[in-house]
Amino acid sequence: MAFTSAPIPAIFAGMAYESDTLNRRTLGPAIASGVVGIALGVVAVVGVSVFSSANSLPDSEAKDVEAAVLGDPEYGSRN
Structure with missing residues (x-):
């Protein structure tokens, strides 16, 4: 019985072999x-x-620059 090689699967058909040129391998x-x-x-x-x-x-949390001082409601009361 003679040895026959199996067909190369399509996924490996594009792989370069050691005998190929350096450009093809890289x-x-x-x-x-x-x-x-x-x-x-x-x-x-x-x-x-x-x-x-x-x-x-x-946008809902944005404060006016003039209102952003200590003592305003967002900072609490100083009393």
């Missing part, structure tokens, strides 16, 4: 690294924008 990992870097960058920008918008005053 192109896949370089592209994958770039894609992961871009994805992490987008996540970081979205995360920073979510947290930076959380430090603004809500």
Whole structure:
């Protein structure tokens, strides 16, 4: 009975072998690294924008500048 190799699954068809050129062996990992870097960058920008918008005053709690002195109701009474 002769040995026959099984067909290569499609997922591994694009992998480079040691006999391939250096450019072919490094192109896949370089592209994958770039894609992961871009994805992490987008996540970081979205995360920073979510947290930076959380430090603004809500409209219902905003006080007039002239009324924000000690003794006003939001600070309590001095008596």
